[in-house]
């Protein structure tokens with residue numbers, strides 16, 4: 001017997017930030033509000049499925065059909081300054097802060113022996129080529145400041161040192177001891193962290 005309610009709750013529970021209970025609450029809210037709430041959501045999902053793509057250069061979400069996103073194709077942005085984030089959601093957070101006029105590079109995943117991800121599952125090789133192209137003078141690592149983020153920052157710095165020795169590699173200055181991440185930070189914190197970024201040694 002089909003059970004549309006548990007199917008809906010199960011799909012919602014796959015999303016980041018949703019546990020089983022919050023997925024059920026969201027499903028109940030949608031069902032309770034009826035077609036007026038569900039139809040626009042269905043339409044937005046279909047439009048996202050059919051109309052969105054990732055930027056070939058930085059990985060940001062963009063409308064399907066072009067090669068490069070709005071940021072990568074903007075001549076007013078500094079292409080020599082590239083800020084490296086874990087995922088495209090971090091790009092949205094930094095853009096909202098208005099603190100950065102360079103371009104981005106989303107890794108999609110971090111290298112993690114526990115999760116079974118290697119450098120090949122990330123865009124680190126593409127970052128190396130980008131750094132070695134001669135168009136980049138500084139790479140700012142804006143990865144989370146936890147054990148995994150720190151390990152990835154050190155690993156990427158080593159690879160960049162070999163692939164592009166003349167490129168400066170810096171990290172955000174959070175002003176906090178540990179567990180900072182772009183996506184959990186307010187615009188003021190992000191502005192300070194970017195302005196105070198420090199070269200790694």
Ligand SMILES: [Zn+2]
Nearest residue numbers: 055058069072
């Ligand atoms: Zn882009």
